[in-house]
Amino acid sequence: MPRSRPRRAPRHRLAALVALLPLAVLGTSAAPAEAATAAWPGPVPVVHHVDTTDPVVFITLDDGWNHDPAAARLLLDRRVPASLFLLPGAYAYDSGYFRTLLDHGRSRVENHTVDHPDLTALDAAGQKAQICGAREAHLAEFGDGPRLLRPPYGTYDATTRITARACGAKAVVTWTHDMTTWGGRTPPTPALAPGDIVLLHLDETVEQDLRRVLDAADAAGLRPAPLRDYVTE
Numbered sequence: 001m002p003r004s005r006p007r008r009a010p011r012h013r014l015a016a017l018v019a020l021l022p023l024a025v026l027g028t029s030a031a032p033a034e035a036a037t038a039a040w041p042g043p044v045p046v047v048h049h050v051d052t053t054d055p056v057v058f059i060t061l062d063d064g065w066n067h068d069p070a071a072a073r074l075l076l077d078r079r080v081p082a083s084l085f086l087l088p089g090a091y092a093y094d095s096g097y098f099r100t101l102l103d104h105g106r107s108r109v110e111n112h113t114v115d116h117p118d119l120t121a122l123d124a125a126g127q128k129a130q131i132c133g134a135r136e137a138h139l140a141e142f143g144d145g146p147r148l149l150r151p152p153y154g155t156y157d158a159t160t161r162i163t164a165r166a167c168g169a170k171a172v173v174t175w176t177h178d179m180t181t182w183g184g185r186t187p188p189t190p191a192l193a194p195g196d197i198v199l200l201h202l203d204e205t206v207e208q209d210l211r212r213v214l215d216a217a218d219a220a221g222l223r224p225a226p227l228r229d230y231v232t233e
């Protein structure tokens with residue numbers, strides 16, 4: 001029986017076409033589907049760790065419900081370039097907290113969707129509403145569009161990666177270490193390595209969690225760096 005390798009190629013092409021199908025939903029062009037898919041860039045990469053030899057670590061803060069002044073002081077005093085994956089609802093009642101971080105510090109606002117759904121439970125139109133909707137809200141409030149998408153719960157699918165591109169993101173970002181204190185339980189502190197992405201949350205323990213991460217970075221000889229700048233287009 002002949003090797004099936006040559007005959008598998010059409011299946012791969014078919015798989016590629018299937019992966020691109022949501023584009024037909026997302027596309028606004030009236031051009032024929034074939035032309036639209038040919039011109040469309042591919043899905044964004046998924047990043048859980050940055051491949052770098054620079055002595056850097058990336059601090060990311062999710063959601064944004066607790067506007068802790070002590071945490072803001074720490075971010076500003078230490079010049080921490082944090083990636084803030086904010087929900088629009090978490091700044092709707094007080095955007096000033098984040099404006100200060102953006103205007104006087106090195107932090108950037110990134111995309112964490114509008115309503116924090118499990119994106120894999122949504123179709124292409126639903127994912128677009130969540131991801132592009134958050135981008136538009138951030139742009140309107142802060143004048144700066146997000147370039148990174150952190151999907152809620154770290155769950156994503158092929159549609160998420162394509163939709164992220166359509167909504168201005170250059171990567172889907174998960175994390176290397178979750179160092180959030182969950183339910184009063186402080187997780188063990190890992191030995192941080194260059195390129196690690198640390199997940200924290202803007203909740204009640206954010207200041208102490210942030211100090212723990214900064215101490216761990218110091219211990220490892222790493223400095224916090226801007227994740228957006230380290231993720232290539």
Ligand SMILES: [Zn+2]
Nearest residue numbers: 062063152153
């Ligand atoms: Zn979240």
